Amino acid sequence: MKNDKPKTVLESLNLALHYAMADDESVLLIGEDILDPYGGAFKVTRGLSTTYPDRVLTSPISEAGITGIAGGMALRGLKPVVEIMFGDFISLITDQLINHLAKFRYMYNEQVRVPVVIRTPMGGRRGYGPTHSQTLEKHFLGLPGLRTLAPFHLLGKDSLGAPGKLLYDAILGSEDPVLFIENKLQYLLPLLTRDALLDYAVEKVSKTYNLSTPFYKLSIRSAPPAKVTMMAYGYMAHLAFQAQHQLAYEKEIFTELLIPTQLAPFELSPLFDSLRRTGRILAIEEGAGALGWGAEVLSQAAEVLGTELKQAERLCAEGHAVPAARQLEEASLPSLTDILNAVQKMV
């Protein structure tokens, strides 16, 4: 096991799996191509099968089967972690999630718990085309009994880094099934250190609001009051983080950036307070927008803020499949430029 602090999201998640397996013998990994030396299509499981050969199970291409098996294992006291190689393939585990794992605790009248974590990378910008580039978690958000998490690439105070800590806590601490949404471009992002954040004021507001999961509020240090609230998660939080700096230093437009790590169930109280200050929201997501995450964020903001909400905008993918060609894909997914333009239009 590595002793160094993780430098990237990938290292942070990998370290979390190492620690979770070391700390609890009931943790198992199940997935396709996760054995060393390959260590998973995106290398998140690297080193684990070497250290724990009996507890890392390489599986056939049977996403539904392994998810159902993980559910059964969890009902009988194990803590399985399932890797779904591409986020696009969660369509194949839909029945297991909806009609099995997420149902048991409630329908069996709180007699059981289902501690399964399903990790999967979403996202495009790598030219993989329509079936290997999607951001599909919106189809699962709001499913009763399922928690959906997405890490933010902060180093933070924990030795695992914030993404790893989120994953570690999900594996060892969650009583409900968790869909853990990673992002292909997020893996290689450097974890944000104190040095990288010199111009920012970063607040972990989850404690103030008594939330179950980390929720971050970023603003530019010593800036005048913000005019717009941006909300984003995953890789889009990285683009919004860059946009926030550029807007401040190049355009003198100041924003608050809110980054939840639990997408569902919604815990939006920090957003509402931010909007009481700014009155304007831009929700940013990489997935298709119609009837999705951003739509629900705006809707709840409008319901809670009423006439205090002056403007509500969102950025999301174009309403068609993610195309393979570089220029087509770039045009179809929300970019840094799109965020800069959207915020400038709002003020």
Added chain:
Amino acid sequence: MDITAEYYAKMYLIRCFEETLMAEFKRGIFHGTTHSYLGQEADAVGVIGQLHESDIVVSNHRCHGHFLAYGGDPFKLFAELMGKTMGVCGGRGGSQHIHWQNFYSNGIQGGIVPLTTGMALAEKRKGSGAVAVVFIGDGTLGEGVVYETFNLAALWGAPILYVLENNQIAQTTPIGLVLAGGICARFEAFSIPAVRIDSSDVMEIASLAGDLLARIRVELKPRALVIDTARFGPHSKSDDTRSGEEIAALQDKRDPLSIHASRLDESERKAIEAEIQTKIAESFQAALDAE
């Protein structure tokens, strides 16, 4: 009570419960739906009778017989079906979604196969010695996840018995219209040994299931038991498209209670029946009166 009498009592309990349910549904006591186990009683009693206390049973939409054979309380099941908080799952699960001790059921076709296989693998890892049994039907063979799981169960050595109750009709569709190839061949393709029995005799089923389970406990690998059986009732409450004559012929030849009854003294049998009738009547009334 000796084993012969005990099996009769269990099968009669299921019969009385299901008949009461069908009758009371018509009177509007129950809300929702049910899937009758009438005619298949010997499967549940024969197989579940061979299990140890720590073993796991997972059933499907047609789960009342399995639950009662497992030792579930008819009062709690009546209460569940009436939506009472005293029910097995406080009324949240209803007819198809119940859990008590090591018994579980779910109403989705196929999904319980990987679920139970995962349970069996967990018990093997924990070294508990427990094995798992999952009851599926011939209709379930249409679901793809079943075959993913047979492959995984064989690969990973799950101590599980797949019991396929082949009543030869899926809701209203006869098996000949929806099943190509052999049933045992499906298991055997994954090196899961499968045994098929055409019987409604609880003693035959018990003997075979006992043998298979004993092997699974030693081998820690999956096996399959295919029981050709007959469903006397409709799929759910009143959706039977078969003719009265067809059902009457099944009841005449395949009734597990008639088949087994001859092994008991008439006086003993009547005493058992009277006792069970009282128990069901009291359980039903208690459920009606419950919170």
